[in-house]
Amino acid sequence: MAKGVKLDLNIGANFSDEWQEIQAKKESTQNSSNYDPNKILLPNKHFLHFKKEKRRGKVVTLVGLFQLSKEDSSALLKKVKKALGTGGSFKDGYMEFQGELQVKLRAYLEKENFRFKK
Numbered sequence: 422m423a424k425g426v427k428l429d430l431n432i433g434a435n436f437s438d439e440w441q442e443i444q445a446k447k448e449s450t451q452n453s454s455n456y457d458p459n460k461i462l463l464p465n466k467h468f469l470h471f472k473k474e475k476r477r478g479k480v481v482t483l484v485g486l487f488q489l490s491k492e493d494s495s496a497l498l499k500k501v502k503k504a505l506g507t508g509g510s511f512k513d514g515y516m517e518f519q520g521e522l523q524v525k526l527r528a529y530l531e532k533e534n535f536r537f538k539k
Contacts, residue, residue, distance in 0.1 A: 462488045464534040471523050471537075472515070482522045484530070485515030497533070504529055 472483040487494055494511050501516070502509050505525055509518040518526065527537060 460488050461490050461493075465536060467535050469530065469535055469537050471526070473521065473523070479519070480521045482518045482520065482526065483515045484518070484526055485513075487511075487514055487516065501526070501529060 467487065469484055469486070472485075474481045474483065487497075489497065494516075498509060498511050498516055502518075505518070505522060507519050507522060509516055511517075531537070
């Protein structure tokens with residue numbers, strides 16, 4: 422490569438003879454087909470499950486799919502974060518927490534009358 426020439430890394434995988442830049446935005450894997458933000462369920466009607474992801478080398482625990490009002494979800498998130506002593510956020514019906522907290526989260530949310538998938 423000649424000095425001063427930058428390498429263009431905006432290429433995508435295409436099995437034709439040409440290289441192409443991918444224009445379509447990648448869909449979030451967290452969006453579930455049965456998530457409706459306008460549908461509100463009681464805590465005992467939820468069937469929650471856990472996901473574990475790595476982001477920048479750190480573990481993030483996701484629990485959801487919550488179908489609560491905005492006020493209820495923010496209040497629940499605040500209580501859980503305070504009880505577990507960790508950071509977290511609420512996105513697309515899932516609560517995201519920093520660290521591997523599946524056991525503690527399950528115990529706390531079951532105490533709050535939420536149910537989990539087996």
